[in-house]
Amino acid sequence: MSISTLDPLDFEIVRELQEDGRRAFREVARNLSVPEATIRTRVKRLQDQGIVQILAFTNPSKLGHAKLALLFVNVAPQDHDRAVDTLGRWPEVSYLSTTMGTADICVQVLCRDDDSLWALQQRVRSLPGIRDVRTLQEVKVHKIRFTIPPADSEG
Structure with missing residues (x-):
């Protein structure tokens, strides 16, 4: 199933859970004026299809001396999937992620120091087919959120 x-209703359920992934199905159902069983069934389907994953994000700046970085990797086409x-x-x-532009792959990593x-970075460089790795250390994350795009009528 694609977006x-x-x-x-699926979009509204996703929006509700994006606001608070711990929100009770009962509350989501009440907000959307549908039975709780409908929410439970729909969320399970969305999870089974890989559309929704409910998880906790950590704040890297609160983890002490952790180093957050982006690696921009160029790789030979035949070695990309590997x-x-x-x-x-x-x-x-x-x-x-696979990217288009100046890198083939974008990798965000969290390391101790x-x-x-x-x-x-040296392990990445040693992988077969890796042509180049550029590293950019992230000092502070200001926003991280993956949300569904607004409906055409909302744009």
Whole structure:
């Protein structure tokens, strides 16, 4: 199911949970004027289809001396999928995407300190097909939120 096949109720449920992922289904149902069982069923379907994942975000600046960084990786086309698969299994990787532009892959990592960030960057450089890795340390995250785009009538 793609975002375009979600119905208006699905979008409203997602919006409710984006405001507060711990919001009780009973409250979501009341806010949307539908039975709680409908919310429970819809959320399970959205989760099963990988559209919604309810989780906790940590604030890296509150973790002490943790180092948050973005790695912009260029990789040979034939090694792209293998690099993504490998990087996706590393516990330090918090975000991983294929990009278009000056890098092929964007990797956000959270490391203990400068030494572990350096070591991780060297591990990335040693992967097969990696052509270049540029690292940008993030000093402070001001906003991180993935929200569904507004409906056409809201734009």
